[in-house]
Amino acid sequence: MKRASILYILLLTVVSFSILWILHLGAQLPVPQGAAPIAATAHSAAPHATAGTVFTGIAQNFNTPLSHLFLQLLVVIAAARVMGVVFTRIGQPAVVGEMAMGILLGPSLFGWMAPNAFHVIFPVDSMGALKLLSQVGVCLFMFVVGMELNIRQVRNKAQTAVVVSHASIVIPYLLGVGLAYFLYARLASPGTTFTAFALFMGISMSITAFPVLARILQERGLSRTSLGATAITCAAVDDVTAWSLLAFVIAIVNAGSLGGSALSLLFVAAFVALMIMGVRRILPACLGRAALEEEQTPRGALVLVVCVVMASSLFTEAIGIHALFGAFLAGTIMPEVNDFRHKLALRVENFSSVLLLPLFFAFTGLRTQIGLLDGPWDWALCLLIIAVATVGKLGGTAISARITGMGWRDSLQLGALMNTRGLMELIALNIGYDMGILSARIFAMLVIMALVTTMLTGPLLTFFRGRREELDRSFAPAV
Numbered sequence: 001m002k003r004a005s006i007l008y009i010l011l012l013t014v015v016s017f018s019i020l021w022i023l024h025l026g027a028q029l030p031v032p033q034g035a036a037p038i039a040a041t042a043h044s045a046a047p048h049a050t051a052g053t054v055f056t057g058i059a060q061n062f063n064t065p066l067s068h069l070f071l072q073l074l075v076v077i078a079a080a081r082v083m084g085v086v087f088t089r090i091g092q093p094a095v096v097g098e099m100a101m102g103i104l105l106g107p108s109l110f111g112w113m114a115p116n117a118f119h120v121i122f123p124v125d126s127m128g129a130l131k132l133l134s135q136v137g138v139c140l141f142m143f144v145v146g147m148e149l150n151i152r153q154v155r156n157k158a159q160t161a162v163v164v165s166h167a168s169i170v171i172p173y174l175l176g177v178g179l180a181y182f183l184y185a186r187l188a189s190p191g192t193t194f195t196a197f198a199l200f201m202g203i204s205m206s207i208t209a210f211p212v213l214a215r216i217l218q219e220r221g222l223s224r225t226s227l228g229a230t231a232i233t234c235a236a237v238d239d240v241t242a243w244s245l246l247a248f249v250i251a252i253v254n255a256g257s258l259g260g261s262a263l264s265l266l267f268v269a270a271f272v273a274l275m276i277m278g279v280r281r282i283l284p285a286c287l288g289r290a291a292l293e294e295e296q297t298p299r300g301a302l303v304l305v306v307c308v309v310m311a312s313s314l315f316t317e318a319i320g321i322h323a324l325f326g327a328f329l330a331g332t333i334m335p336e337v338n339d340f341r342h343k344l345a346l347r348v349e350n351f352s353s354v355l356l357l358p359l360f361f362a363f364t365g366l367r368t369q370i371g372l373l374d375g376p377w378d379w380a381l382c383l384l385i386i387a388v389a390t391v392g393k394l395g396g397t398a399i400s401a402r403i404t405g406m407g408w409r410d411s412l413q414l415g416a417l418m419n420t421r422g423l424m425e426l427i428a429l430n431i432g433y434d435m436g437i438l439s440a441r442i443f444a445m446l447v448i449m450a451l452v453t454t455m456l457t458g459p460l461l462t463f464f465r466g467r468r469e470e471l472d473r474s475f476a477p478a479v
Contacts, residue, residue, distance in 0.1 A: 076361075080101050087100065095422055095423060098358060099422070099451050099454070101365070105122075105365050106368050107369050122366060127366070133359050137360050140327065140348055140356065142327045142427075144349045145239070146331020164401050164418075167396050168396050168400065172388075175388050176198075179385070189438060195252075204429060206393070207238075207421055209423055210238070210239045211423070212422035213418070214232060216417065217417070230410075234397075243325060247321045247325050251321060254320040268325075271315055275333050287301045287335065296343065305344060309327055313326035313327045364426050368443065368447045385446065413461055429446050
């Protein structure tokens with residue numbers, strides 16, 4: 001041991017002095033002629049570094065795009081964790097706290113209370129990188145959502161699921177289009193056609209957050225109940241229908257004509273058929289039996305899966321639908337053997353939910369300017385939007401569920417669950433905002449609506465569950 005230590009010290013000494021000697025000799029060589037490198041110019045201006053220049057260099061390095069991105073990641077991830085814990089302790093899903101975190105970090109609170117610090121952390125020129133990373137996070141999230149769909153479960157309750165979920169879409173969609181008629185002149189983005197505005201208002205009223213709904217059912221121990229199974233199935237059908245409808249709306253708006261939108265939808269239909277009838281069938285063989293059976297997804301299989309997701313997202317983005325639809329479709333075709341989907345979802349979700357999704361909430365919050373609602377009339381319109389969204393979604397679901405044979409208590413609880421919008425609503429709203437359809441004011445109102453309706457889910461579930469006897473007596477048929 002002593003001999004090894006002596007050799008180690010001797011080696012470091014010899015190498016250090018050799019390097020210093022070579023540097024000394026090299027400093028006496030003539031400087032090459034030509035344009036001086038930037039680093040050499042900087043050093044020639046200040047050959048002897050001082051404490052001031054050191055701190056100046058640190059300040060300059062702190063202002064680089066990469067430094068800003070790391071600072072934003074640090075602030076956003078820490079704030080998301082804190083707000084998630086706080087909201088969990090008051091009986092709300094953690095995702096609601098993360099949604100609220102995005103608004104609190106935006107100009108509505110942080111930018112208003114500490115504008116200088118806000119502009120240091122979130123400078124305008126950093127929004128591009130933040131947006132791209134958040135979009136990647138959304139695509140990975142939609143990929144996981146696609147893997148969570150259980151087609152067999154949908155088939156077992158197909159009749160109830162289709163009737164209830166479609167009623168929970170078309171009724172609020174109709175109300176949203178009707179509301180758009182009165183809001184168009186006041187709140188639509190300049191240059192937006194009424195058709196585009198009305199179609200997006202309908203979408204914003206009719207979306208259900210399938211992942212948030214599933215987590216609420218797990219937290220309340222309802223996953224294995226008849227109500228839980230029905231809610232999951234209805235939400236799955238709702239998701240597929242609503243996102244297909246959104247793809248249709250985007251195609252119409254982007255194409256600008258019925259012929260152009262028809263061509264885009266034809267490309268989508270062909271791509272869906274290729275993914276379901278082609279890629280889904282050959283994917284297990286490409287992954288290999290060993291990869292499907294291993295306890296953890298091996299790196300080679302993970303690379304292939306990521307390539308499928310990226311290629312699918314690229315195609316739907318290229319034809320003007322949106323990359324998230326491709327990611328969602330890629331999730332639905334993943335093999336189900338040996339619990340492969342679950343193992344894959346754990347690896348992808350842990351990365352996206354911790355690192356990238358909080359960036360999406362923060363990016364949405366940076367766009368949400370609650371200060372634009374500057375008068376009683378604007379807040380009255382915001383409350384009207386919340387009321388229309390809740391009545392349309394909850395009422396449409398409850399009435400259709402009751403017609404299909406469910407009791408009033410379960411029907412109303414199902415309506416409360418389907419009224420959960422969460423992250424899925426924010427994704428749709430950001431698409432509308434990016435396309436220039438939603439103005440900043442209506443965007444802020446709809447973000448508030450998404451947050452409020454999601455927060456109402458838990459209290460409404462408790463309320464309807466506790467009023468079983470009253471509801472049964474009130475709605476019992478006369479004998």
